[in-house]
Amino acid sequence: MLRFLTAGESHGKELTAIVEGAPSGLPISPSQIDADLARRQSGYGRGGRMSIETDRVEITAGVRHGLTLGSPIALIVRNRDWENWTEVMSPVPSTYDGSKTVTKPRPGHADLSGGIKYDHRDLRNILERSSARETAARVAAGAVARRLLDEFGIKVYSWVTGIGGVEWKKRGEARPDELFDGAEASVVRCPDKKTSKAMVSAIDLAKRAGDSLGGVFEVVVTGVPPGLGSHVQWDRKLDGSLARALMSIQAIKGVEVGIGFGAASTPGSKVHDEIFHGRKTKAFKGSYWPVPGTFFRKTNNAGGIEGGMSNGEPLVLRAVMKPIPTLYKPLRSIDIVTKEPFKASIERSDVCAVPAAAIVAEAAVAFEVAREFLVKFGGDSVVEIERNYRGYLGQIERY
Numbered sequence: 542m543l544r545f546l547t548a549g550e551s552h553g554k555e556l557t558a559i560v561e562g563a564p565s566g567l568p569i570s571p572s573q574i575d576a577d578l579a580r581r582q583s584g585y586g587r588g589g590r591m592s593i594e595t596d597r598v599e600i601t602a603g604v605r606h607g608l609t610l611g612s613p614i615a616l617i618v619r620n621r622d623w624e625n626w627t628e629v630m631s632p633v634p635s636t637y638d639g640s641k642t643v644t645k646p647r648p649g650h651a652d653l654s655g656g657i658k659y660d661h662r663d664l665r666n667i668l669e670r671s672s673a674r675e676t677a678a679r680v681a682a683g684a685v686a687r688r689l690l691d692e693f694g695i696k697v698y699s700w701v702t703g704i705g706g707v708e709w710k711k712r713g714e715a716r717p718d719e720l721f722d723g724a725e726a727s728v729v730r731c732p733d734k735k736t737s738k739a740m741v742s743a744i745d746l747a748k749r750a751g752d753s754l755g756g757v758f759e760v761v762v763t764g765v766p767p768g769l770g771s772h773v774q775w776d777r778k779l780d781g782s783l784a785r786a787l788m789s790i791q792a793i794k795g796v797e798v799g800i801g802f803g804a805a806s807t808p809g810s811k812v813h814d815e816i817f818h819g820r821k822t823k824a825f826k827g828s829y830w831p832v833p834g835t836f837f838r839k840t841n842n843a844g845g846i847e848g849g850m851s852n853g854e855p856l857v858l859r860a861v862m863k864p865i866p867t868l869y870k871p872l873r874s875i876d877i878v879t880k881e882p883f884k885a886s887i888e889r890s891d892v893c894a895v896p897a898a899a900i901v902a903e904a905a906v907a908f909e910v911a912r913e914f915l916v917k918f919g920g921d922s923v924v925e926i927e928r929n930y931r932g933y934l935g936q937i938e939r940y
């Protein structure tokens with residue numbers, strides 16, 4: 542079973558990810574993981590912290606001479622800000638004077654619920670871990686999964702479709718790889734230049750007002766064979782696993798698959814994707830992704846998943862991120878010690894992290910797809926998985 546855990550506080554020494562269950566023989570290099578780490582750090586609307594951090598991975602276990610061993614892979618991303626926090630965050634008792642103690646819970650953060658739950662009187666003990674800094678470790682773990690998917694022609698893309706009410710309307714039959722290139726060239730990851738500009742203006746406006754903005758992004762996975770996930774049990778459904786992975790990303794408040802909430806106002810005859818047989822590349826001119834098997838659809842309202850299983854079409858997922866709750870414009874709250882009302886003041890914050898969240902979502906989705914891929918085709922080495930996968934492709938060709 543492919544799985545991962547992360548550890549690390551936002552201003553602690555470093556973040557750690559352990560990936561277990563990756564097969565042997567997978568080429569992994571720090572530079573490929575660093576590329577995703579850098580993509581997560583870019584994006585318009587981030588605060589001062591991003592100019593402190595330049596995330597780089599160190600692989601400390603599970604890889605030898607550029608190839609995975611089949612043993613747990615340990616990935617470390619250092620916090621450069623740590624040097625300013627060594628006393629405050631020291632794992633051993635230090636001369637720290639308690640000056641960074643947090644007793645004022647910020648609305649929208651984990652502070653108060655976590656403080657009550659873990660019986661902490663310094664809310665820093667909660668916020669350090671609930672911080673979205675943790676997502677750097679998830680991106681590192683996701684990069685390993687993405688590398689595995691690469692071996693089998695499965696690609697994970699993302700782009701931003703909305704920020705603070707500025708929406709990019711659907712683009713017909715555009716190719717995912719081209720949309721992705723457009724997103725990579727945009728500071729807000731929106732493939733449309735005009736909308737990108739409007740999004741940047743919206744972020745500027747929010748910043749001037751001491752406010753923050755959320756938004757919507759889309760993740761698309763191409764080259765997924767039919768049959769990942771299963772209809773037979775609730776916790777084996779692919780859409781269920783993907784939704785959970787996406788919802789677990791900090792500040793995500795909703796997830797859609799395919800047409801999603803649009804299905805509520807569309808009749809069934811216009812929702813369900815009709816089935817055709819043949820080679821999609823021949824039968825459907827707009828085709829651009831390899832479709833394993835011989836059945837295909839001309840529409841993809843299902844977002845590539847029916848009955849909890851991939852159907853061979855691209856996976857299409859969307860998620861909404863709430864506006865970052867650390868605001869220069871303070872919201873009312875209550876001090877946990879004095880029980881007095883206060884209005885929070887802050888030192889630094891992001892205004893919008895939707896473009897970064899899209900990259901984190903790519904990692905989360907890549908990991909789930911890789912996990913399901915290994916459930917179906919799993920072996921201990923890449924060679925063994927390849928043999929299993931080739932066998933299955935032959936089988937579905939004859940179906």
Ligand code: EPS
Pocket residue numbers: 551588589590591594671672673674675677867889890891
């Ligand atoms: C975050 C608050 C900010 C962000 C941080 C997430 O950090 P700080 O409190 O140090 O200014 O910059 O994000 C990252 C450090 C990152 O790498 O994405 C929060 O409270 O979630």
